[in-house]
Amino acid sequence: MLRLTGYELGKILKRKIVFAAFALLAVLGGMLYLGDGPQSVISRLPDGTYIGGAEAIAYDKGIAEKYEGVLTEEKVQDILKTYAPGAPDGGFWTINSIYNAIQDSFGNIDGSYNGLTVEEAFPDYRGEEPLRLGYTDGYAGFIMMGCYMMMTLGFVLIIALSPVFSDEYAKRTDALILTARYGKNRCGWAKILAAFLFALLAAAACVLVMLLLFLEGFGFTGGESSIQINHWDLLKGVPYFMSCLEAAGSCILLWLAGTLLLTAGTLILSALLRTPFLTLTAALVLYVLPALGSLVHIPREVLALTPFWCFLSEWTLTFPKLLDGKLSYIWLPALLAAVLIPFVFWAGQRIFARHQAF
Amino acid sequence: MELCIDRLTKQYGHKLAVDRVDLELHRGVYGLLGANGAGKTTLMRMLCGILTPTSGEIRWGGREIGSLGEEYRSLLGYLPQDFGYYPEFTAEKFLLYLAALKGLGKVQAGQKMLELLDLVGLSEERKHKIRTFSGGMKQRLGIAQALLNDPEILILDEPTAGLDPKERVRFRNLISACARDRIVLLSTHIVSDVEYIAGEILIMKEGRLIHRGAPDAITHEIDGKVWECRVDPARAEELCSQYNVGNLKNVGNKTILRIIKDEKPMEEAVPAEASLEDLYLYYFQEEGR
Structure with missing residues (x-):
């Protein structure tokens, strides 16, 4: 056989x-x-300059580590406030992986907080555990x-x-x-x-x-x-x-x-x-x-x-x-x-x- | 042991491809003669167990071949008409693959492969891809694969089709050489393929086995029905369209005709000794005209 x-x-x-x-x-x-x-990853530093590849990944991981844990509205607001590019169309910009992940659900076009709670931003979510923020x-x-x-x-x-x-x-x-x-x-x-x-x-x-x-x-x-x-x-x-x-x-x-x-x-x-x-x-x-x-x-x-x-x-x-x-x-x-x-x-x-x- | 065919029938819709064939095959070479569409291939495919009969049965050693399954197939060697192959395989790999399918061990398969390639004269080409082979070489490879498992029943369906005369003679001799101690059933519509090597001739027509016997004896059936006559070429043409003419030869300004007919066709015709080809033409005159 x-x-x-x-x-x-x-x-x-x-x-x-x-x-x-x-x-x-x-x-x-x-x-x-x-x-x-990984080589396609780019992140925007607070001074407006961009870094890419492994350097950007390390930078993003650092941010993720800072906010790691249960997703709360406080963390959302802090992230949006800290990393917002401050431009009218900033919501479309690539900033860093955490900011962009949060911005997708909680941000307005200009990058400001849209006021949604976690439950409202994830209406289908029925999990017994709360959503956990991290590097994804x-x-x-x-x-x-x-x-x-x-x-x-x-x-x-x-x-x-x-x-x-x-x-x-x-x-x-x-x-x-x-x-x-x-x-x-x-x-x-x-x-x-x-x-x-x-x-x-x-x-x-x-x-x-x-x-x-x-x-x-x-x-x-x-x-x-x-x-x-x-x-x-x-x-x-x-x-x-x-x-x-x-x-x-x-x-x-x-x-x-x-x-x-x-x-x-x-x-x-x-x-x-x-x-x-x-x-x-x-x-x-x-x-x-x-x-x-x-x-x-x-x-x-x-x-x-x-x-x-x-x-x-x-x-x-x-x-x-x-x-x-x-x-x-x-x-x-x-x-x-x-x-x-x-x-x-x-x-x-x-x-x-x-x-x-x- | 004998292969017993009992009222074997295969029907496709209203057409009877094989019609109540009864036959017992013992060791020896059997030549199955018949025109295209006579039912030879259908009969052979049923004997090989790949086609299920509509009715009747085939028994080996008293047992129906379907119930024997693997046991029966391990006794079988089959060369289908216009057989398929893998163009990218070498002759060696092709035989080793089929040896594995036939249940030969690795070592035994290797030995048998070499032995058979030598027998069919393909030793030199064993590493060559089959797509580079001529028709004759492929047919020889075909017979080699059929012999891999030393089959007790060897079924060869139109094995000489498409071969040139030299290849056909070579092929015939090859069959003769490996025909000892087994049942060999060889179908063809080329009379000379079986005339010299078959111990018994079976004639099929419209699905039925209409005649059987040893090549020498079977021709007696048409003794007194084969005539030779010497006529003018113009008259020869006329006779060709009128009668079943087996052979036609021009000698000088005359033409010698061999006519197969129950009665003397013309005054100047003389009786001639019947051959197997005449017998074939006698039975298949409709197809020939």
């Missing part, structure tokens, strides 16, 4: 188009990192880049996995396989195992590289702070207490669940359809279609189970918890993936073994 899995993994990996797709993903990752990574830049940046990267990885996975079964039909190698001793059982399983391994390794590598890059640039600082307070205006609608570490972990879980769901769907299509092109087309349509789901009033709880929305994890994290606040919604896609994996092993192998039978 291991030997067969190795061969099947080799078949997936040796396609030039897969290399090209990964190269494009790497280019996109590089561009996103250059745009939103690294985690928020990681999540944002991760969403785009994983969404793009989805396309790469579809390109790589569409041919798993259908290429055998198109090349007419299926007859040789199906008449071999293990052709009707282990070969199908090996193909599915190889596909899941490939997808998980690709997703894990993608996540790991991003994690390392962001940790290297931003460090672990701010892990206990509420993810809702960040200058990207990201995850502001999360209705329960969520630390940056929890947010990053939840996103990784959703990304991996999305990877598994996408792999499962692509494999079933590949077993059912006669050519890799047909499979690719169908898988791409089914992958992208949920993006339009909210326009045709498909319940968001259903949409959130699709790979596309798992990758755009920001959205799913804003769902209220289930079972009286005991279960986060993010576990449902993971649960669905766990159910689908054995189904794909059963159905994929069966469809492949019988596709010529009638």
Whole structure:
């Protein structure tokens, strides 16, 4: 079985188009990192001059440390007062990560305090713990880049996995396989195992590289702070207490669940359809279609189970918890993936073994 | 052991591709002859277990092959018509991959791969990618993969299609060499492919097995139905459109025709010894005209 899995993994990996797709993903990752990574951080010093990169990050962390802890209106007013640029359009300026995070929710266009309480500024928040202020830049940046990267990885996975079964039909190698001793059982399983391994390794590598890059640039600082307070205006609608570490972990879980769901769907299509092109087309349509789901009033709880929305994890994290606040919604896609994996092993192998039978 | 085919039928809608075929195959080479669409490939795919019969069954050692599953497939070697391959694989890798699918251990697979590449004359090319191979080389690689597991049942579907005469002779000899101690079923519509190597000829027409027998004996069926006549070329043309003509040869200003017909076609026709090709033409005259 291991030997067969190795061969099947080799078949997936040796396609030039897969290399090209990964190269494009790497280019996109590089561009996103250059745009939103640590070197892109800038902060404004009290004298009006700007600093950037590691220096700006250290400066921002210093400010965050000063205000770290429960978010209160007093801290909000102090931050706005201390760092306000004092210009009519100062609210649009990049000052520092803490000021901009606070300004997004509590500031007027000129940077002055808008008078909202914490409860009013975060109307969806129902957490038992109060929101905690801290340095969230690294985690928020990681999540944002991760969403785009994983969404793009989805396309790469579809390109790589569409041919798993259908290429055998198109090349007419299926007859040789199906008449071999293990052709009707282990070969199908090996193909599915190889596909899941490939997808998980690709997703894990993608996540790991991003994690390392962001940790290297931003460090672990701010892990206990509420993810809702960040200058990207990201995850502001999360209705329960969520630390940056929890947010990053939840996103990784959703990304991996999305990877598994996408792999499962692509494999079933590949077993059912006669050519890799047909499979690719169908898988791409089914992958992208949920993006339009909210326009045709498909319940968001259903949409959130699709790979596309798992990758755009920001959205799913804003769902209220289930079972009286005991279960986060993010576990449902993971649960669905766990159910689908054995189904794909059963159905994929069966469809492949019988596709010529009638 | 014997491969027993019992009232095997395959129906697609209203079309009967294989119609109640009864057959017992023992060790030896069987040549399955039939025109395109006669049902040869359908029959072979059912024998290989990749196509499910509409009715009837195939038994190996008294057990239905579907219930034998892996056990049956481990006895099977199959070369499909126009078989597929992985262009980027080398001959060596292709055989090792199929050896793994056939359940051969790593060491055994390596030895068998070398042995078979040598047998089919591809040792020198074992590191070459299959996409660089000629049609004949691919067919030889195809037969090598079919033999990887030392199959007791070897099924070859139109293995000589697309090969030049030299390759076909080479291929025939190769089949002969590896045909001992196993059942070899070879389908073709090229009579000479099986004339010399098959112990028994099976003739299929419109899904039915219409005739079977040893090549020498089977031709007796049409004794007295093969005629030769020497005529003018103009008359030859006329006769060609009128009768089932097996062969036509110009000698001087005359043309010698070989006509297959139940009755003497013309006064000057003389009886000729029937060959397997004549038999084939006799049964498939409609397709030939």
